[in-house]
Amino acid sequence: MSGSPGAFAADLAALDLPALSSYARRASQQDVDRALAADHRGVRELAALLSPAAASRLEELASAARECTLQRFGRAVRLFAPLYVSNACLSTCTYCGFAKDLDVVRRTLTPQEVAAEAAVLVGRGFRHVLLVSGEHRVEVSPAYLLDVVAALPESVVSVSVETQTWSGDTYGRLVAAGVEGVVHYQETYDRSRYGEVHVAGWKRDFDRRLAAVEVAADAGIRRLGVGALLGLALDWRADVLAVAAHASWLTRRYWRTEVTVALPRIKPSASGFQPVAELTDADYVQALCALRLCAPDAGIVLSTREPAALRDGLVRIAVTHLSAGSSTEPGGYTHPGASQEQFEVSDDRSAVEVAQMLEAAGYEPVWKDAFSLRV
Amino acid sequence: MSAERDPLVIAGREFSSRLLTGTGKFSSHDLMRAALDASGSQIVTVALRRVDPSRGDDDVLGFIDLDRFTLLPNTSGAVTAEEAVRLARLARAGGMGDFVKLEVTPDPRWLTPDPVETLRAAELLVADGFTVLPYCSADPVLCRRLEEAGCATVMPLGSWIGSNRGLRTRDAVEIIVEQAGVPVVVDAGLGVPSDAAEAMEVGADAVLVNTAIAVARDPVAMARAFALATEAGRLGYLAGRAAPQPTAVASSPLTGFLR
Numbered sequence: 001m002s003g004s005p006g007a008f009a010a011d012l013a014a015l016d017l018p019a020l021s022s023y024a025r026r027a028s029q030q031d032v033d034r035a036l037a038a039d040h041r042g043v044r045e046l047a048a049l050l051s052p053a054a055a056s057r058l059e060e061l062a063s064a065a066r067e068c069t070l071q072r073f074g075r076a077v078r079l080f081a082p083l084y085v086s087n088a089c090l091s092t093c094t095y096c097g098f099a100k101d102l103d104v105v106r107r108t109l110t111p112q113e114v115a116a117e118a119a120v121l122v123g124r125g126f127r128h129v130l131l132v133s134g135e136h137r138v139e140v141s142p143a144y145l146l147d148v149v150a151a152l153p154e155s156v157v158s159v160s161v162e163t164q165t166w167s168g169d170t171y172g173r174l175v176a177a178g179v180e181g182v183v184h185y186q187e188t189y190d191r192s193r194y195g196e197v198h199v200a201g202w203k204r205d206f207d208r209r210l211a212a213v214e215v216a217a218d219a220g221i222r223r224l225g226v227g228a229l230l231g232l233a234l235d236w237r238a239d240v241l242a243v244a245a246h247a248s249w250l251t252r253r254y255w256r257t258e259v260t261v262a263l264p265r266i267k268p269s270a271s272g273f274q275p276v277a278e279l280t281d282a283d284y285v286q287a288l289c290a291l292r293l294c295a296p297d298a299g300i301v302l303s304t305r306e307p308a309a310l311r312d313g314l315v316r317i318a319v320t321h322l323s324a325g326s327s328t329e330p331g332g333y334t335h336p337g338a339s340q341e342q343f344e345v346s347d348d349r350s351a352v353e354v355a356q357m358l359e360a361a362g363y364e365p366v367w368k369d370a371f372s373l374r375v
Numbered sequence: 376m377s378a379e380r381d382p383l384v385i386a387g388r389e390f391s392s393r394l395l396t397g398t399g400k401f402s403s404h405d406l407m408r409a410a411l412d413a414s415g416s417q418i419v420t421v422a423l424r425r426v427d428p429s430r431g432d433d434d435v436l437g438f439i440d441l442d443r444f445t446l447l448p449n450t451s452g453a454v455t456a457e458e459a460v461r462l463a464r465l466a467r468a469g470g471m472g473d474f475v476k477l478e479v480t481p482d483p484r485w486l487t488p489d490p491v492e493t494l495r496a497a498e499l500l501v502a503d504g505f506t507v508l509p510y511c512s513a514d515p516v517l518c519r520r521l522e523e524a525g526c527a528t529v530m531p532l533g534s535w536i537g538s539n540r541g542l543r544t545r546d547a548v549e550i551i552v553e554q555a556g557v558p559v560v561v562d563a564g565l566g567v568p569s570d571a572a573e574a575m576e577v578g579a580d581a582v583l584v585n586t587a588i589a590v591a592r593d594p595v596a597m598a599r600a601f602a603l604a605t606e607a608g609r610l611g612y613l614a615g616r617a618a619p620q621p622t623a624v625a626s627s628p629l630t631g632f633l634r
Binding site: 073074076125155255257258297359363364369 | 399400401404423424425426427429452461462481483484537586589590
């Protein structure tokens, strides 16, 4: 498990996403047949399954994806909660409600306040927590994160972080502190579009962002989350293809590391950003079916950005990890409404209601699926 | 050996059922409990990473009748020997007994057991007084080493966990069965009842089945089917199979009058 971080960038360039995406738009029914029948599906098969031709066979795709999900994951869906520790940010990303130049109420929780938020989540049943922040290396420093992790209640057995990217040394310290997972969505794998929407700050560096999950895996992080924010770039199919290629590449290179993928769609936020690509719900379901069929081992994460009915449908097809009852503002579980949220949630059901939905659908809500590494 | 009284003996404890079952992937704990009942199993494995006593009655352990079932906590999720040992000790400290199904699977994709770490963990756990049932590759030498380390069984995989691909390791399992001095439990990959029967027919002492039951359309019926197949395979093994012949051999030979 090693290498020079940043190695995926060369493979991404060699992938020729524009050509693959072009194939995805013109693939024939025979191409879809071949992709569905293939024993092992790579990016070319994924492209065929993302095609308009495949869109006319959505039920068939969903059925195959469902079978694939059941086989690998069974009737079990893992539940987790995001815990926003800070909305302070030094980066300017045009689509984000935390962007540096926005005039919004900023807040960074103290480790004790984070512990109080976590205690609320534990009370709701959660044992897996994702710590989320904006990108502010002073307010959300490595030392701060370590203090936060140490302050979490013992019942939180799985801690992941979604913050700015760090050095290998910092990831190593997080690993030693018991952090299990790191989430860094690339947002878009279109380098030029990335530059347009990441105007300033640490996150502006496309290659550093792309390499970060490799740096984290080299440091011993066990779970990596990758993804793209659909609607950010015009060609959403290209981003789905890139996410799949990225996940597959990471899985091959870091054989000890579990990879999850997510395809969040842009939601309204204080940024006022308007998506440049509109994905219908049917497009979205097709994308997740295709992703499942081409990444059968990847956990697929779906947040409360999406509405309840869509989430309920997708856990029966492809999704294996759900957040529930989420707040996207720091302090939102103990004192809701006191500071700026990152985006509006669409599914505002409580965690218990989501668990009841899963049970009614014949799925086990899995609250705990790890043992604590914080020892 | 008589089929009349044919217990499975693990570390001096006798079990009449040779079907071990798992508790993962069921859609609900109630369904899991019903499937465990139907399986007739007496040994049930549960992933320690799923156990959460702080959930009280909702926890998976609350759905397993510990008067009927011997609990076999497993260390799935452990990626090193040290993690497996820590988990086993926590389980024992938590009152879950000293049986442990050792799983060290650093590869989340195939969940293939790590032979090096598994052997190391087995040595540490045996020294610490555990009854160790290690999930391992179907490797005859590794099984020898695990037995020498003091493991109570060996548990070679039939095929990859959850794959339902059947007894792909049959040739190796035959060697393991032939040389083993401890029970051989074929674990992982058995997809249909006939796979369990096949493993028992080649001489495995028991099988462990989880996914094939939990993910079946009717897990309770499938649990019963696996129970019957396991028993049938065992009886078939004990009965001694007729040798396969290259050509047809008449049931009533023409020269029968000479006998």
